[in-house]
Every structure is written in C-alpha cells, then in structure tokens.
Amino acid sequence: MTMLLPSPSRRRLVILAYPRVEHEKDYLYHWMPFSLLTIAQRLLADGDVDVVIFDGNQRTAQEWTAFLDEHLDRAVCVGVSIMTGGGQIRHALQMVREAKLRPGCPPVVFGGPHVNVLGEQTAAHDLVDMALVGPGQRSMPELVRCLLGSGRLEQVPGLLMTRGGQLVKGPANTPKTEMMARYPWQLLNVQEYVRDDPTVAPRTLNYVSSQGCVYKCQFCYELTYQRAWSSMPADPLVQDIAELVEAYDLSGVKFYDADFFVQPRRAVDFCQALAARQLDVAWAASINPNDVLRSRKQRLDLLGSIAASGCRRLLMGIESGSDRVLRDIVRKEITREQAYDVAADIAAHGILGCYTFIVGFPGETDAEVDETYDLLTAISQLTPRPETRVHLFGPFPGTPLFDDALRYGFEAPQTLEGWADFDYYDSQTPWTSAATVARARAHTRLVKQPGAARAEVPA
Numbered sequence: 001m002t003m004l005l006p007s008p009s010r011r012r013l014v015i016l017a018y019p020r021v022e023h024e025k026d027y028l029y030h031w032m033p034f035s036l037l038t039i040a041q042r043l044l045a046d047g048d049v050d051v052v053i054f055d056g057n058q059r060t061a062q063e064w065t066a067f068l069d070e071h072l073d074r075a076v077c078v079g080v081s082i083m084t085g086g087g088q089i090r091h092a093l094q095m096v097r098e099a100k101l102r103p104g105c106p107p108v109v110f111g112g113p114h115v116n117v118l119g120e121q122t123a124a125h126d127l128v129d130m131a132l133v134g135p136g137q138r139s140m141p142e143l144v145r146c147l148l149g150s151g152r153l154e155q156v157p158g159l160l161m162t163r164g165g166q167l168v169k170g171p172a173n174t175p176k177t178e179m180m181a182r183y184p185w186q187l188l189n190v191q192e193y194v195r196d197d198p199t200v201a202p203r204t205l206n207y208v209s210s211q212g213c214v215y216k217c218q219f220c221y222e223l224t225y226q227r228a229w230s231s232m233p234a235d236p237l238v239q240d241i242a243e244l245v246e247a248y249d250l251s252g253v254k255f256y257d258a259d260f261f262v263q264p265r266r267a268v269d270f271c272q273a274l275a276a277r278q279l280d281v282a283w284a285a286s287i288n289p290n291d292v293l294r295s296r297k298q299r300l301d302l303l304g305s306i307a308a309s310g311c312r313r314l315l316m317g318i319e320s321g322s323d324r325v326l327r328d329i330v331r332k333e334i335t336r337e338q339a340y341d342v343a344a345d346i347a348a349h350g351i352l353g354c355y356t357f358i359v360g361f362p363g364e365t366d367a368e369v370d371e372t373y374d375l376l377t378a379i380s381q382l383t384p385r386p387e388t389r390v391h392l393f394g395p396f397p398g399t400p401l402f403d404d405a406l407r408y409g410f411e412a413p414q415t416l417e418g419w420a421d422f423d424y425y426d427s428q429t430p431w432t433s434a435a436t437v438a439r440a441r442a443h444t445r446l447v448k449q450p451g452a453a454r455a456e457v458p459a
C-alpha cells in the first residue's frame, strides 16, 4: 500500500525568533542564538515539525515582515527568546505586535533568561499567549505536540498562561538539561557570524558547549536559575569544531559558556584532543578562579594544557579586591590573594587574561571600592598585560543581591513593558554616584583593534 505523505513544503513549522540586543557602542562581536539552536535541535530530532530561525541581530524589521509573509501560515507557534536588558524585550514586543496584525497568527510563546526568573509577569502581558519557564528543549517539543493535537497544555513543563482570567500552570520544568548534542548549524548562515576578534583570531566563531554553572555568585542569574550543569563531552566537541574549521575556514573559537572549566577533567581532555588534531585554531573561554585552584588539588595541569592547545584569552570575573565583599556580599569563594595568584599563573602561561570587577554593590564602602582598584592596578602590571573591565553592579531579578538592592532603595520595574528599556550599562542604583560611574568607565581597558592583543601574546 502506498501512503500519501504531505509534501515537505506543507509540513508544519515552528518559528523561533531572537530579537535584537543593543550592545555597547563599538562592540565588535556577533553571537549566534544558541538558545534557539538548542531548542531547534530537539524539535528536529523529534521529527514532527520543521524549524526556521529569525535572528534580529542579523536581520532588519522589514526582513521580519517578509519572513512572516513566507512562514506564518505554516507555523504552529512563534517562540521568542528574551533576556533582561539590552532592549531585547522592547524589540521582542515590536516583533510580536507585527505578527499579531496578521489573521491566523498562531500562539506566541516567550522563553529565555528573563522568563526563567519573571515567568508570571511575562505571561501577564497582552501580547504573550504563553510563557515557558526553564530549558526550552524540554518544554517546546511537549507544547508543539499539544498544539498539533495530542496532549494537554496543563502537562507542558514550565508552561504559564492566562485562560479565562485564570493562570494555567504546567508542571515544573527542571533545569536539568541532559547531554548537549551537535547544533543544527544548517538553520543559520554560519558565515555571517565569523568575525575578526582582536583577542582571538581573524576568523572567529562563537560557541556554547555547556549550560549552567556550579558556583554561587550572589549577583548572578545562573545561581537563581539553578540550572544543573550539562555539557558536550570533549571528543564530539572537538569533532564539531574540526568540521566547522573545515567548512568555514575558521582560525578561532570563542566559547560563551557561563564557565567552560566547571569540570577540569573535561577541559584538559578537550585541550589535549584539540592539540592532537593540530587544527591550528586559537580559542578563548570564561573561567572561575576556583577551577584553577581545584585543578591544582587534582594535580591536573589545567593551565599548561590550555596554553598548549592554542588558548589565547581567559575571561574571569574577580568582582572585588576586598576580602569582605568577596566573602560576605559576592560569595566568590576566593580571597584577593588567591585571585592575584591565579591571574599571575595565567600570565605566566602566556595567556591573555581579561578580568572583570564590579563596583557599587549594596553595602560596599568607598574603602572597599579602593581595594578593588588596587587589585586591578596590580593585575594590570602582569605580562601579557591583561584586559580589565569595571562593571557597575546591576540588580538582576531573582538573585539574592536583587533583594538587598530593593532594601537599599532600588526600584524595580513591575511589568514586562517596564523591563523593556532597562539598561544594565547605565547605573540603575540610587546609591551609586556619578564619580563612581566615571571612575569605572575610566578603568575599563579592552582590546578593540583587530590583531592588537594577538601581537602581545607570544605564539
């Protein structure tokens, strides 16, 4: 018996949209929407629908209109990713308004870091049909099954929606994300994301190889979200990178994992596998100082392996030069002395360190801020001369320090619309003076000219 299959062009599809993020002026980089690639990977593996991705960082509002003309009639739903800040929520609402002008617009579903902490507030907005809290690769496939006719909305993990004036809630969507698989690169024009990154290499692509973090920095969203750490194992990761290097002639990879080195063993295996493949690819990633301390205890030559595998730059949040702030406010689980020691070790391995500090914590004294600048100055004397960056403390919803900030007089937006223009690059806290802001800006030293840092780092 022959069965009539729907022609591929008539298959249902899911639209996934990444609204534009406004960065600081003269920021050089472009990022792939890994959130959407992660969700798309699972939807495609299930095989019920096609997936198309719209990246607002690469495409204009006019192109969004044309994209809707092309795809909306086949769409089961439109998934939109948002994080707090960067105007992304404002862009998201503009995009959804445009979609909703069309007859037959399918349900619009919001997810992403902002939704993970302010789900109910998001779901309450008129333009949001549903919010999905937690990892989208666990919730989206369930939602799509429901929208295609099997299953009940009440069973979709992390679902929040208002129906008849009542809040409908699905079961908890645990932040455990399981093993990560290869991304469906074919959904994006990868070439568009290759950049000359001054601190890495002329043809650098960004990459996220793990989700979550094990540390407990009290200002950080990762802590709130409690996402269990999961990753790609070293060998498939190196294999994927080898294929990307071959396909796009890459000379660099910049990892945007919250902390690439949570498992020093995986990191060393990665470095060794990368070096063994002789790919001649430079790379960069974020590290917590405790990863270096733990690897020393485990007698793993973490920094040696990192340097030998072509790593050019390690980004590390030190946050403060005051032991009291590190211990009582940030809970960084490290002392000022240990932070300096790790930075010196990184420099001794010929790796460019990029160290970030935060000033303006609630309850921080001027003397403690001075200690931060003293440590920054000491670290700046290292060779190769590190990049240093001073951020202003920004209260992120859901974090322990957000509650402290409220006690110290910070006024938080109360609606999704209210968060639409929240800007973390400007001081938002009433106790932070103009002088503190100006001093932070003056101390930020970044390498912005392509090639400038590479020239400083020994080959």
Ligand code: B12
Residues within 6 Å of the ligand: 021, 022, 023, 024, 030, 031, 032, 033, 034, 035, 036, 038, 039, 057, 079, 080, 081, 082, 083, 084, 085, 086, 087, 109, 110, 111, 112, 113, 114, 116, 117, 132, 134, 135, 136, 137, 139, 140, 177, 208, 211, 220, 221, 222, 256, 257, 258, 396, 397, 423, 424, 425
């Ligand atoms: C790359 C990146 C950026 C890029 C932009 C991203 C892009 N694609 O263009 C840039 C550098 C521009 C950026 C900027 C900022 N960022 Co940023 N960024 C990241 C980073 C490092 C990686 C994002 C990523 O790809 N993650 C991997 C994916 C797989 O995880 P995910 O995004 O969480 O997605 C999962 C879930 O959230 C959910 N999900 C996501 N989208 C959707 C959509 C739907 C429909 C569903 C159902 C589910 C869902 O499912 C996904 C898969 O599990 C993260 C940290 C991290 N490693 O996650 C921070 C992070 C997202 N950024 C953050 C912040 C705060 C900022 C800034 C506001 C502040 C700053 N100073 O950096 C700025 C904004 C700019 C401004 N002017 O104010 C916070 C967000 C916190 C929050 N409450 O929203 C994070 C989590 C860092 C942190 N630990 O604090 N960022």
Ligand code: SF4
Residues within 6 Å of the ligand: 213, 214, 215, 216, 217, 220, 221, 222, 223, 258, 259, 288, 317
């Ligand atoms: S190490 Fe980085 S990602 Fe992890 S909790 Fe601390 S600030 Fe957040």
